[in-house]
Amino acid sequence: MGNPIDEKEKERIWATMAEFFVDNEIDYDYHAAKICAYPLQDLKEIFFREVAPVCGPNILTPIPPVWLSFDDEWVVREVKELLSKCRKSPLFRIRHELNVLYFRATLRHIWPEVEQAIKRQKDSGKRD
Template structure:
């Protein structure tokens, strides 16, 4: 994407932004403490274009596979794989554009909770 974060910073940001997609109640103040050094527009982009497309199915599942938190390395690998597929395939780009719109509609409350605390 258009952000310039080091790999450790990006991992920390992605992991923090994945917290709302866990089974347990979300501590939005904790998330904001982890991400407050990054521009909100960059966070918005990372949340909806990188993290949410990979993690939303955990919330939508009848029996979620992730209960206490996503493994940072696995999360990064899944996100990078999705970004590469998006870059290399026109159909995937179009599908992901539609998915991101749907995610913004369905999970806007998550971003609202984060952004009001930034």
């Protein structure tokens, strides 16, 4: 396993991944290019455990309120708050684990698109 992802890098990953949850045409390759340098398994965990609980509800509502782009500062603030609550409360941590299971099931159609885009970006980087 490589080096752990530092806080600033994580914030960039959160902001980038939030764009996968907007109600609009998504350019997966464009966003994947911003995060493809990180290990795929780490990105998958960040996607489902940190970003999906914050931004996933947007795409699951009948009329999503965010259709163009999430505010990066809002995403970072909300994910940090989520992680802080998980550290502080065992009860919240259990609830969070249930939410993660829920998002893994309901958003399972999004991750393969993200994963394929990341793999395409990694492959194109090898050829350059």
